[in-house]
Structure formats: structure tokens, C-alpha cells
Amino acid sequence: MNHEHLKTFVTVANHKSFSEAARILFLSQPTITSQIKSLERSLNTSLFNRTSKYVEMTPAAKILYSYAQEILDLQVKAQNEIDELLEDLHGKLIVASSLTIGEHLLPMFLYDFKKKYPKVDLSTDITNSQHIVDMVKSDELEIGLIEAALDDPLLHVVPFMSDELVLVAYRDFFSSDRQEVKLTELRSLPIVLRERGSGTRTVAHQHLGEHDVHPDSLNVVLELGSTESVKTAVEAGLGVSILSKSAIRKELDAGLFKTYPIENVELKRSFYVVYKKKKTLSLISQKFTSLILEKND
Structure with a gap:
């Protein structure tokens, strides 16, 4: 099974929407539809029932869903171990932060990270804390920096600065x-x-x-x-x-x-780094999280 097709499948399943999956994955809706159809052909079964408002998983899709998450997570773990072995971190760091952190602290963190890992490209999104939490929970990004504590069973919320x-x-x-x-x-x-x-x-x-x-x-x-x-x-x-x-x-x-x-x-109050439980972070996100936690230890 194709990695990108599984990623698309999980995203559609999470959001119950082909159009929302297209937005999150930066793909066209026809591409999303094509990838799902390709996956359905390889499995010889239908994965989604479509209604006028949303899509829902078929019984076969519910079986595939848990395995797909495990497969995607194992791929991240394998890539992390290879990157550690090669000692050559490259790729893209995507981090969202609240406005106060983004305007006054994040530039310093990014400067230190880029100095340590010059081959990593940086991308940021400055928005409010609730939006960041929603994006992390929906797998739109791996980590966020927020200003308010919260108790959510799906998330790790770790203080890094008072x-x-x-x-x-x-x-x-x-x-x-x-x-x-x-x-x-x-x-x-x-x-x-x-x-x-x-x-x-x-x-x-x-x-x-x-x-x-x-x-x-x-x-x-x-x-x-x-x-x-x-x-x-x-x-x-x-x-x-x-x-x-x-x-x-x-x-x-x-x-x-x-x-x-x-x-x-x-x-x-404290500032917090937030990321999803039961999900392996990419090595880039792990290194960035470690940097801000160690910097303010």
C-alpha cells in the first residue's frame, strides 16, 4: 500500500471530508478522490460511504484505519532512526505559536535551531492558542506553542517557560x-x-x-x-x-x-508546548521541542 494513499485515507477518515483533506494536505480534491479510489481497488473494497454533508467509514475502512495509523507511525520511527544514524538532519520544521510567543520568543528559538541545524527549513504559523490546539488534534501540524494550560486526553501539554x-x-x-x-x-x-x-x-x-x-x-x-x-x-x-x-x-x-x-x-502563567499523544513526532519536531525545553530548564 502506498504511503501517500494511506496518509490521505487517514486524513479523510479523521475529518469526514474529501475537501477538508485536500486543504490540509495541499492537494486538489480530484487527487484525493483518485488516491482513495486507487486504495479501494488494491483492497477490492469500498472505504467510504458518501452523503451530502460528510463521508463515513465502511466496516472495511474501520479495520484499515488502525493499521494505517500504525504503519504511518512506524514509517516516522524508521525515518527518525535513519536520520539519527546519518547525523544529517534536514527537512522542514513546521511550528505554530500564539501571538505573544510568536512575536517575542519564537524568533529567538528559531535562530538557535537554525544555527544548530542549518539544513532544516523553517515554517511558522502565528495564531491564537485554541486554533493551534485544533490543528494539533486534527494532525494539521505536529507541535504548537500556546499560552494557556488545558487538560485534553489526546494531548501532551508541557510547560517550558513562566x-x-x-x-x-x-x-x-x-x-x-x-x-x-x-x-x-x-x-x-x-x-x-x-x-x-x-x-x-x-x-x-x-x-x-x-x-x-x-x-x-x-x-x-x-x-x-x-x-x-x-x-x-x-x-x-x-x-x-x-x-x-x-x-x-x-x-x-x-x-x-x-x-x-x-x-x-x-x-x-506558563507557556506550553503541545503535541499529540500516541503519535511519534518527526525527529525535527523532537529536536525543536528538546531545544526549547532545555533552553528554559
């Missing part, structure tokens, strides 16, 4: 004698936040929720899709925000922003 969130405001937003922000006051302050699904927002909600501050009770005046746009809104005086301290170092050094503790609230 971080601190702070309440931040433009330098003239509060009076000069302001020292902190009280929890009761926080509900009425205009606040600018990242979009739902971002790690920064998720962690902020978790910590505030522990102090009975429900997300819906906040006076959110603006939701934005990137940390940089949130900082621009804060600088314009539209409101305060809760951001990673590592994301506002330049603004703090320039005297544009000031940070304020929230009464009795510590906004500590």
Missing part, C-alpha cells in the same frame, strides 16, 4: 498617585482585550474568575486580534488591558505604559 500578565495603561490614563487597581473598580474600567480563544485572554479570565470577577461583568470596550493592535488602542487611551509583561517591554522602557497590580490577584 510568564506574568499585568494590567497596563497609558502613562496618563490614571492619576500620578495611583498605586493599584481594586477588584471592584476593575469591573467599571474600560478594558481592551484580545479576541476570545487567545491564551492571554483565557488566562486572565481564569485568574479573575478565581476572585469572583466573571468575564461578562467586565466593561470590554474593544476586542482585537493581535497584541500589537491592543497596545495601539491602549496608547490611544481607549482603555486598560491585561497583557504579557514580555510583550510591553519596549513601551515600559520608553515610558509610554505603566503597569498596576490588581488587588490580591497574581496573574502568573
